[in-house]
Amino acid sequence: MGDRAPADGDPILRVDGVTVRFGGVVALDGVSFDLKRGEVLGLIGPNGAGKTTLFNCLSRLYTPKSGSITFEGIDILAHPAHRIARFGMGRTFQNVAAFSTLSVFDNIRIGAHSRGVSDPLSDGLRLPRCRRNEDAVFEAASDIVDILSLGSVADLPIAGLPFGVQKRVELARALAARPTLLLLDEPAAGLNHDEIGELASLIRQIRDDLGITVLLVEHHMGLVMSVSDTVVVLNFGRKIAEGAPDAVQQNPAVIEAYLGHAA
Numbered sequence: 001m002g003d004r005a006p007a008d009g010d011p012i013l014r015v016d017g018v019t020v021r022f023g024g025v026v027a028l029d030g031v032s033f034d035l036k037r038g039e040v041l042g043l044i045g046p047n048g049a050g051k052t053t054l055f056n057c058l059s060r061l062y063t064p065k066s067g068s069i070t071f072e073g074i075d076i077l078a079h080p081a082h083r084i085a086r087f088g089m090g091r092t093f094q095n096v097a098a099f100s101t102l103s104v105f106d107n108i109r110i111g112a113h114s115r116g117v118s119d120p121l122s123d124g125l126r127l128p129r130c131r132r133n134e135d136a137v138f139e140a141a142s143d144i145v146d147i148l149s150l151g152s153v154a155d156l157p158i159a160g161l162p163f164g165v166q167k168r169v170e171l172a173r174a175l176a177a178r179p180t181l182l183l184l185d186e187p188a189a190g191l192n193h194d195e196i197g198e199l200a201s202l203i204r205q206i207r208d209d210l211g212i213t214v215l216l217v218e219h220h221m222g223l224v225m226s227v228s229d230t231v232v233v234l235n236f237g238r239k240i241a242e243g244a245p246d247a248v249q250q251n252p253a254v255i256e257a258y259l260g261h262a263a
């Protein structure tokens with residue numbers, strides 16, 4: 001499939017018939033769904049359902065055996081992983097992937113650089129365009145520090161900060177690249193009750209104030225149900241339900257998948 005300019009009302013992301021096999025294991029079996037621009041989509045399912053495999057297809061770590069993934073009209077399977085950030089798709093990692101000896105602010109600056117325009121020649125010569133880029137990167141990083149309330153730790157190295165703060169820096173790093181779509185990989189893992197509450201507010205803020213579309217892969221049901229506009233449920237590699245949180249929670253196939261029997 002070729003790339004084409006997205007039209008108004010097109011989903012920002014379309015996953016269509018994606019199938020992934022690992023030897024004899026069918027990790028994903030013809031999974032399809034659309035993600036509307038400006039929404040939060042929660043992707044859930046019991047252990048082994050295929051969530052991580054799908055996430056890895058979106059970030060181009062895996063290539064499906066069949067199916068297509070279209071982001072902003074771009075057939076992303078036709079492009080290598082390192083281009084994905086430039087198209088405007090950002091991601092966080094389950095385990096904090098920040099540079100632990102660098103300060104919080106420098107980590108966020110690196111995030112801002114990952115989509116910035118820079119080229120080695122003008123950077124090396126300190127041309128005015130390069131200085132303008134540096135100013136823009138500094139400003140973008142400062143804005144994100146404010147939005148994520150990281151001002152008090154901005155100059156501290158990541159190592160030694162509480163895990164919850166490190167996870168917030170991880171989120172800040174991804175946001176600083178100004179993605180149009182943010183993929184969150186189990187952002188609640190390892191957080192305490194209060195931190196999960198703060199994360200829920202942050203995800204809503206990311207959607208409502210920054211206008212960023214979010215795909216959330218998460219085990220914490222309370223978080224998913226409280227922030228998602230749409231929930232997609234996988235089980236054994238297949239989509240078994242899709243809809244608003246309330247409807248999905250009452251869906252007998254979903255209850256059976258989680259509890260092992262129909263309600």
Ligand SMILES: Nc1ncnc2c1ncn2[C@@H]1O[C@H](COP(=O)(O)OP(=O)(O)OP(=O)(O)O)[C@@H](O)[C@H]1O
Nearest residue numbers: 022025026027045046047048049050051052053054
């Ligand atoms: N690299 C791999 N090699 C072989 N099998 C794999 C690989 N990655 C995943 N699988 C298998 O594919 C299926 C889907 O796994 P996946 O990790 O995507 O599920 P998940 O929904 O993310 O599970 P969890 O919630 O436990 O992380 C499982 O049966 C898993 O064992």
